[in-house]
Amino acid sequence: MSTPFVVAVPSKGRLQENAESFFARAGLTLSKAGGARDYRGTIAGVDNVEIAYLSASEIAANLARGSVHLGVTGEDLVRESIPDPDKRVLMIEGLGFGYANVVVAVPQAWIDVRTMADLDDVASGFREQHNHRMRSRPNTST
Secondary structure (H helix, E strand, O other), X not given: OOOOEEEEEEOOHHHHHHHHXXXXXXXXXXXXXXXXXXXXXXXXXXXEEEEEEEOHHHHHHHHHHOOOOEXXXXXXXXXXXXXXXXXXXXXXXXXXXXXXXXXXXXXXXXXXXXXXXXXXXXXXXXXXXXXXXXXXXXXXXX
């Protein structure tokens, strides 16, 4: 038997439901032989295709490694986790679900920063003074 064509879809929640609905609209029914907690599945009536249920970030990583052939994941994850993504993967089409809200936040102590223009001014000043970009660092205090 030949190696199966592996399709990666989100493993839980609304993203999984939306991905399954997308395939269903195309007449393809995803099924898990081992039940809801199984991480492998098939497409009913389609031979030699395996569904891999992974987290959205794992889908991007597996696309980069070539261990899945098609994946439903966020473009942001592809661009953040795959070096030179436009040369390594082909983004076929946006599916219209899974949007994220992006929030820009600064400490309350930054009393001069209330708009994106204010933040741009602070970042530009920092770069001029230190000769490198301002970067966020994770909070390591406990």
